[in-house]
Amino acid sequence: MTLDLRLPIGLMFSLLGIILAAFGLATRGPSPLYERSLGVNANLVWGIVLLVFGQTMFQLGRRTLNQRDKLVPGKSAKGAVVRRKR
Amino acid sequence: MRLTSIDCLILLLYLVFALGIALSFRSRIKTSVDFLLTGRTFPLWICALAFAGASISAPEVIGLSALGARYGLQAAHFYGIAAIPAMAILGLFLMPLYYGSKARSVPEFLGLRFDHKTRILTACLFALMTVFSSSISLYAIARVVQGLHVFDGLFRSIGRPASEIFLFAIVLSAIIVIVCVIAGGLAGTMYTQVLNFCMFVAGLLPLTLLGLKSIGGWAGLKASLSVPFMHEWKGALHANGNPMSFDIVSLCVGLGLALGAGYWFTNVSVLQPALASTDADAARRVPLIAAIPRMLFPFLVIVPGLMAIALPTPHSVTTVTTNPDGSIVHSIQVVSPEAAQGKGIVPAKIDPATGQPAKTAGGQAQRSYDMAVPNMLLHYFPTGMLGLGFAALLAAFMSGMAGNVAAVNTVFTRDIYQSAIRRGASEEPCLAVARWTTVASVVRSLGGVYAIARFESVLEPLILIASIVNAPLLAAVLLGAFWKRSTGHGAFAGLISGTVAAILHHGLTLSAETHPGIHGGWIRVAHQYPNEITQNVWGAVFAFCLGALVVVVASLATSPRSERELVGMVYSLTPRPEQHRAEWWRRPEALAVAILVGAIAINIFLA
Numbered sequence: 001m002t003l004d005l006r007l008p009i010g011l012m013f014s015l016l017g018i019i020l021a022a023f024g025l026a027t028r029g030p031s032p033l034y035e036r037s038l039g040v041n042a043n044l045v046w047g048i049v050l051l052v053f054g055q056t057m058f059q060l061g062r063r064t065l066n067q068r069d070k071l072v073p074g075k076s077a078k079g080a081v082v083r084r085k086r
Numbered sequence: 087m088r089l090t091s092i093d094c095l096i097l098l099l100y101l102v103f104a105l106g107i108a109l110s111f112r113s114r115i116k117t118s119v120d121f122l123l124t125g126r127t128f129p130l131w132i133c134a135l136a137f138a139g140a141s142i143s144a145p146e147v148i149g150l151s152a153l154g155a156r157y158g159l160q161a162a163h164f165y166g167i168a169a170i171p172a173m174a175i176l177g178l179f180l181m182p183l184y185y186g187s188k189a190r191s192v193p194e195f196l197g198l199r200f201d202h203k204t205r206i207l208t209a210c211l212f213a214l215m216t217v218f219s220s221s222i223s224l225y226a227i228a229r230v231v232q233g234l235h236v237f238d239g240l241f242r243s244i245g246r247p248a249s250e251i252f253l254f255a256i257v258l259s260a261i262i263v264i265v266c267v268i269a270g271g272l273a274g275t276m277y278t279q280v281l282n283f284c285m286f287v288a289g290l291l292p293l294t295l296l297g298l299k300s301i302g303g304w305a306g307l308k309a310s311l312s313v314p315f316m317h318e319w320k321g322a323l324h325a326n327g328n329p330m331s332f333d334i335v336s337l338c339v340g341l342g343l344a345l346g347a348g349y350w351f352t353n354v355s356v357l358q359p360a361l362a363s364t365d366a367d368a369a370r371r372v373p374l375i376a377a378i379p380r381m382l383f384p385f386l387v388i389v390p391g392l393m394a395i396a397l398p399t400p401h402s403v404t405t406v407t408t409n410p411d412g413s414i415v416h417s418i419q420v421v422s423p424e425a426a427q428g429k430g431i432v433p434a435k436i437d438p439a440t441g442q443p444a445k446t447a448g449g450q451a452q453r454s455y456d457m458a459v460p461n462m463l464l465h466y467f468p469t470g471m472l473g474l475g476f477a478a479l480l481a482a483f484m485s486g487m488a489g490n491v492a493a494v495n496t497v498f499t500r501d502i503y504q505s506a507i508r509r510g511a512s513e514e515p516c517l518a519v520a521r522w523t524t525v526a527s528v529v530r531s532l533g534g535v536y537a538i539a540r541f542e543s544v545l546e547p548l549i550l551i552a553s554i555v556n557a558p559l560l561a562a563v564l565l566g567a568f569w570k571r572s573t574g575h576g577a578f579a580g581l582i583s584g585t586v587a588a589i590l591h592h593g594l595t596l597s598a599e600t601h602p603g604i605h606g607g608w609i610r611v612a613h614q615y616p617n618e619i620t621q622n623v624w625g626a627v628f629a630f631c632l633g634a635l636v637v638v639v640a641s642l643a644t645s646p647r648s649e650r651e652l653v654g655m656v657y658s659l660t661p662r663p664e665q666h667r668a669e670w671w672r673r674p675e676a677l678a679v680a681i682l683v684g685a686i687a688i689n690i691f692l693a
Contacts, residue, residue, distance in 0.1 A: 003110055009280070013284070016474065023470045033469060040296070043468060
């Protein structure tokens with residue numbers, strides 16, 4: 001079995017979500033930045049949406065990986081990397 | 087408005103992941119088979135999203151939103167008539183044949199069904215078309231990079247003129263695609279296509295949402311545009327009744343059959359992901375599942391185009407304020423002539439020779455409709471989201487272009503090199519040939535970029551090349567798959583005559599407001615069409631009809647292959663796929679019906 005694509009996709013969208021949401025939090029309040037997006041703090045809102053999507057993908061992928069680890073003990077090179085990251 | 091460091095960070099993050107996924111396949115590629123094929127081991131959802139991703143391309147995003155800005159909701163025909171029905175039929179009837187014949191490309195299938203010469207001819211035509219559409223992708227992305235001023239700061243700091251940005255963007259994108267495809271092969275390309283698909287939706291969905299919010303929802307959009315713009319089907323029966331000048335024949339036969347089905351049934355780059363599924367049943371489901379997100383694409387692509395022209399056109403404003411102390415202050419807000427002569431936030435096209443807005447042959451101002459979506463991004467997205475939006479456009483570009491290049495690799499190496507140039511060549515040179523094909527096809531497509539720049543938008547050249555290649559190819563594929571009497575000589579003659587018909591049609595006709603040359607009429611102008619889209623759609627009608635007619639006549643004049651040899655390649659002679667005792671609602675047929683009902687519902691909503 002090749003790499004489970006849900007892990008990198010989940011990781012990327014989680015990171016994107018964190019960056020956008022953090023930037024959105026930092027620029028909260030009345031700011032000329034959000035004039036163009038109609039006063040909506042688009043970074044914060046969409047950052048959270050992306051973070052939720054990314055985490056859903058990531059957790060789904062990790063669950064499959066853990067189930068596979070239980071079936072084949074000792075063969076969890078990818079799983080180890082993932083766990084260290086968390 | 088410039089991209090700031092946070093935008094660049096987001097962009098960089100996307101690029102790192104896209105390249106990283108492709109590079110993770112590097113160690114697995116040992117032979118040309120690893121590089122060009124995938125093995126049939128991919129999960130259904132990856133195949134379906136890669137299928138959806140392969141079909142998104144910069145020409146589609148930029149071109150169809152431009153079409154929306156220019157002609158209104160009629161552009162949605164490209165989804166409702168051209169894409170969805172074709173995808174449903176592909177999944178139901180054609181996929182069992184493609185998958186069951188074990189062919190890995192359309193030329194290979196035609197080689198098995200007909201003969202060797204048909205395979206070579208198809209492969210050559212297909213390679214030509216794909217390289218040309220890569221040119222369109224490169225042009226589109228360079229235009230976006232230029233329009234969003236991504237590299238302006240960098241170029242100013244190193245003291246280079248801004249006019250070099252276009253070339254720089256083309257070369258840079260070409261290098262990214264080459265690295266991605268050479269490192270990942272087809273498998274890596276498919277994986278990045280899934281990522282690109284997600285990125286595309288993540289970047290463009292908020293644009294539609296914000297745009298609709300600002301304009302007052304669907305009702306507000308309807309109120310701010312003229313009636314013909316907001317109806318997909320109003321006056322669709324007659325050419326004078328609708329902005330795009332389609333009539334029922336060009337709409338159904340041209341767009342629905344010759345171009346729509348022609349694209350989905352014969353384009354190797356979109357079919358490859360489906361052929362990587364684990365079994366025939368999954369392969370049939372791939373196009374059907376991919377059709378579900380595709381039904382919503384009019385809202386991601388065409389609606390932003392419409393909103394771009396619904397917004398007020400910027401003008402230079404002078405305000406005079408008299409202060410209490412008696413002093414008078416004039417403040418002038420100047421808008422560039424480009425923006426002021428445009429429509430909405432779609433700028434006018436500037437003639438580089440005069441510096442004035444360019445005019446058509448009929449004296450009307452030309453507009454850069456291609457800039458509709460990039461300008462919408464600039465208009466609505468704050469710093470941060472802007473990087474995401476730009477990454478989404480880049481993802482659409484990478485997805486389509488990498489799919490094209492991977493398909494050319496397969497077709498050239500297997501259908502031209504291994505079957506015609508050096509038959510039975512060993513593995514070692516084949517891998518090298520495949521890798522060099524990647525580089526060669528991208529370099530070749532660089533040459534076409536400046537030809538594309540002379541068209542009004544990127545969709546016209548795309549339809550032109552599809553009418554020359556895909557329309558005749560569709561005639562051969564359809565008659566080969568569904569008529570057991572058709573023969574190799576017939577298909578070969580049909581392909582040649584269809585292609586020649588399309589080229590002659592282009593040489594003999596011209597659209598209003600263009601000059602003879604690359605837009606047609608280079609033999610003499612025998613007929614004038616109202617616009618270039620209609621011109622090329624009619625070209626596809628002629629190519630398909632003449633191609634099909636010649637296939638039929640020439641087949642009847644030659645002797646067919648025995649029915650025993652054609653099992654698995656002709657629908658009527660192929661045993662029906664087993665249904666694995668599935669409940670009725672799990673079968674592909676049920677899914678196809680659901681998709682068609684959904685497509686009809688969306689058509690009614692936009693009607």
